[in-house]
Amino acid sequence: MSIVFVFAFRPNFSILVTPNAHLQKDFGLDILDLEEIVTTLEEEFGFEIPNNEANKTNSIKLVVDHIVSHPQANIALD
Amino acid sequence: MIFLDLPSIHISSLTLYSVLYLEGAMSAAASSSATPSAAQVLSLFRSLLRAAREFPDYNIREYTKRRTIDSFRHNATLSDPSQISTAFAHGKSQLAVVKRQAVVYSLYDSPLRSVMELQQVPF
Numbered sequence: 367m368s369i370v371f372v373f374a375f376r377p378n379f380s381i382l383v384t385p386n387a388h389l390q391k392d393f394g395l396d397i398l399d400l401e402e403i404v405t406t407l408e409e410e411f412g413f414e415i416p417n418n419e420a421n422k423t424n425s426i427k428l429v430v431d432h433i434v435s436h437p438q439a440n441i442a443l444d
Numbered sequence: 445m446i447f448l449d450l451p452s453i454h455i456s457s458l459t460l461y462s463v464l465y466l467e468g469a470m471s472a473a474a475s476s477s478a479t480p481s482a483a484q485v486l487s488l489f490r491s492l493l494r495a496a497r498e499f500p501d502y503n504i505r506e507y508t509k510r511r512t513i514d515s516f517r518h519n520a521t522l523s524d525p526s527q528i529s530t531a532f533a534h535g536k537s538q539l540a541v542v543k544r545q546a547v548v549y550s551l552y553d554s555p556l557r558s559v560m561e562l563q564q565v566p567f
Contacts, residue, residue: 398516398517417483417486417487
């Protein structure tokens with residue numbers, strides 16, 4: 367739910383948000399946008415994403431997988 | 445009748461901020477020599493966003509984040525190495541200011557919270 371909110375406030379997203387959607391190619395986000403998303407995810411889920419791991423989160427699926435697999439992630443599943 | 449108790453910390457905090465700002469500006473002028481790499485710039489950007497989280501006050505926290513993002517966006521078009529170095533050094537000094545001010549604000553944190561910080565129920 368929270369991940370959807372992170373992307374929902376970005377304007378001009380005419381593309382459908384799918385698991386395989388690429389953050390840079392499909393959404394046209396630049397490196398500052400990605401850094402902003404990473405820090406927002408850190409704040410939302412309560413854990414720190416190191417710089418070397420931040421580069422791996424290129425698609426929605428990779429972002430979700432990374433958060434779900436993280437032992438310190440504060441996830442409330444309904 | 446409500447009496448507003450305005451402690452002297454507001455004045456001293458403001459004075460401290462101006463001193464730290466001047467100190468940061470001087471250190472920025474002194475250390476603007478080597479051109480930073482893209483990784484260093486991104487690291488500074490993330491450090492500033494992380495440091496902004498430490499402010500207990502919602503308005504200051506959000507202002508710091510917004511100001512950081514706007515400044516980096518504004519300076520993204522810089523091509524002159526000396527300008528990049530100066531901007532980077534200024535950013536580093538501002539990071540130091542943010543970190544120290546976050547500590548000061550947390551020491552004198554108000555129990556009142558912004559309405560924006562209320563937990564919203566997902567719709």
